Amino acid sequence: MAAEAVAATGHGAETGPGHPKLAHHYESLERQAHANRFGVWVFLGSESLLFAVLFASYAQYRDINASAFALASRHLNLLLGTFNTLLLISSSFTVALATYYIKKNNKKAVLTLIAVSMLMGIGFIVIKGFEWTADFNEGALPGRFFHLEGVPFQGGNLFFTCYFLLTGLHGAHVVIGLVLLTWAALRVQHNTASASYDLPVEIAGLYWHLVDLIWIFLYPLLYLV
Amino acid sequence: MSNHDQTAEHGGHGSESSHGSPLQYVIVWVLLLIGTFLTFTVAELPRGEWTLPIALLIATCKGTLVALFFMHLYGDKGLPKMVLLTAVTLFVLLITLLMTDLHFRFPLVTPRGVELPIPQRVLPPPFGPGTPEK
Numbered sequence: 001m002a003a004e005a006v007a008a009t010g011h012g013a014e015t016g017p018g019h020p021k022l023a024h025h026y027e028s029l030e031r032q033a034h035a036n037r038f039g040v041w042v043f044l045g046s047e048s049l050l051f052a053v054l055f056a057s058y059a060q061y062r063d064i065n066a067s068a069f070a071l072a073s074r075h076l077n078l079l080l081g082t083f084n085t086l087l088l089i090s091s092s093f094t095v096a097l098a099t100y101y102i103k104k105n106n107k108k109a110v111l112t113l114i115a116v117s118m119l120m121g122i123g124f125i126v127i128k129g130f131e132w133t134a135d136f137n138e139g140a141l142p143g144r145f146f147h148l149e150g151v152p153f154q155g156g157n158l159f160f161t162c163y164f165l166l167t168g169l170h171g172a173h174v175v176i177g178l179v180l181l182t183w184a185a186l187r188v189q190h191n192t193a194s195a196s197y198d199l200p201v202e203i204a205g206l207y208w209h210l211v212d213l214i215w216i217f218l219y220p221l222l223y224l225v
Numbered sequence: 226m227s228n229h230d231q232t233a234e235h236g237g238h239g240s241e242s243s244h245g246s247p248l249q250y251v252i253v254w255v256l257l258l259i260g261t262f263l264t265f266t267v268a269e270l271p272r273g274e275w276t277l278p279i280a281l282l283i284a285t286c287k288g289t290l291v292a293l294f295f296m297h298l299y300g301d302k303g304l305p306k307m308v309l310l311t312a313v314t315l316f317v318l319l320i321t322l323l324m325t326d327l328h329f330r331f332p333l334v335t336p337r338g339v340e341l342p343i344p345q346r347v348l349p350p351p352f353g354p355g356t357p358e359k
Contacts, residue, residue, distance in 0.1 A: 034303060037303070037305065038303065038304050038305060038308075041304070041305040041308040041309070042308055044308070045308040045309065045311060045312040046312075048312045048316075049312055049315060049316065052312070052315070052316040052319060053319070055316070055320075056316075056319050056320055056323050059320060059323065059324065060323055060324075060327060063324070063327055063328075064327075070272070078265070078268055082261065082264075082265045082268075085261050085264075086258065086261055089254065089257045089258065089261060089287075090254065092257075092291060092295055093250055093251075093253070093254035093257075093295070095295075096245070096250045096253075096294075096295040097247060097250055100245065100246070100247060100250065205295075206296055209291055209292075209295045209296045210296075212291060212295075213288050213291050213292065213296075216284050216287045216288050216291065217281070217284050217288065219261075219264065219284070220264060220277065220280035220281055220283070220284050221277075221281075223268065224264065224267065224268045224272075224276060224277060224280045225276075225277060
């Protein structure tokens with residue numbers, strides 16, 4: 001019945017009632033996209049506050065143990081950290097390009113860009129894995145397991161508690177971001193996401209940018225104390 | 226009628242401008258790379274009191290670029306900006322109150338291991354050793 005009405009009026013089939021992706025409680029796809037985007041932003045806001053609490057505890061511990069934090073930070077591999085920053089920034093750039101090309105309906109470009117971003121994301125995880133392995137081997141461990149030479153136990157253990165909590169939570173977000181990008185790529189591949197319905201790519205993109213944004217702050221806090 | 230058309234056109238233009246062009250993304254990407262290079266340079270210099278504040282300032286600039294252009298907040302007239310503003314305000318409040326507390330709170334508790342002299346109280350009669358009135 002509704003489809004007939006749309007056919008009779010001759011408009012609205014593009015973005016209005018009758019579109020297969022439009023939920024019945026929205027009047028148009030634009031409205032739906034706005035609501036969805038806002039929902040994703042509220043989620044991203046709460047995600048950033050989750051990290052904010054860890055940043056705050058880091059700030060407090062660093063304030064109390066400034067010199068131990070500086071010594072412990074110098075133990076980290078600055079080159080690998082910088083390279084990881086470049087990887088995430090560049091993957092954020094390619095994801096931004098993908099959200100541009102989905103609007104132009106350029107399926108091949110979108111899939112290539114998402115694949116490149118995912119490769120960089122996987123590269124980030126692999127490098128982080130090497131860093132963590134080195135930390136484990138040298139005794140740069142959190143809490144009472146800490147036994148790194150040249151760094152005082154008091155404060156040094158707190159730095160690595162913060163380090164593993166922050167990079168661990170961030171790493172989990174990178175993995176979730178990779179899953180979301182895979183999902184978006186599959187939707188594009190099966191033509192269930194396109195210029196008229198680009199939400200999957202946009203959501204995955206926004207999440208990936210948040211992951212990048214958090215790392216931008218983690219990089220100086222952990223590697224540059 | 227023409228008024229309605231105008232608003233529709235304006236709305237369309239607004240959503241177009243909130244999404245960047247490839248050139249804009251390339252510029253932002255290059256700026257982010259420069260920011261990372263600057264941070265790395267700061268890290269290689271002898272580190273002092275100002276190293277972390279400068280690095281965090283660069284990080285804030287980079288984060289703003291990502292939020293404005295990659296996440297399309299620039300030119301966005303909707304609610305996402307409010308969400309970000311709320312999150313940032315709460316974070317600033319959290320850090321400010323925490324740091325103020327940390328630096329200006331006087332010690333409220335007795336440090337562990339310190340014995341405080343406790344004055345002996347002499348209780349008045351009829352509970353204590355006073356002499357009862359006649």
